[in-house]
Amino acid sequence: MYVKVIREGCIGCGQCAEICPQVFCLAADGLARVEQQPESGLDAVVQMAAESCPVSVIEVEDD
Numbered sequence: 001m002y003v004k005v006i007r008e009g010c011i012g013c014g015q016c017a018e019i020c021p022q023v024f025c026l027a028a029d030g031l032a033r034v035e036q037q038p039e040s041g042l043d044a045v046v047q048m049a050a051e052s053c054p055v056s057v058i059e060v061e062d063d
């Protein structure tokens, strides 16, 4: 699984980082970024974070 945040559209709500802090964090500019690509086993929670993003800027690609 490969995940990316389209930062231009992020509104900095912090939801993704709250749901999956292993992968997402809020950068100094207040917008989310991928801190680390997900290890196997995190697929479901990453998917949940992506679906909960209010502006749908988290893209998930399956391997």
Ligand code: SF4
Residues within 6 Å of the ligand: 005, 009, 010, 011, 012, 013, 014, 015, 016, 017, 031, 032, 052, 053, 054, 055, 056, 057, 058
């Ligand atoms: Fe940005 Fe979406 Fe994460 Fe909110 S959930 S911080 S809008 S990427």
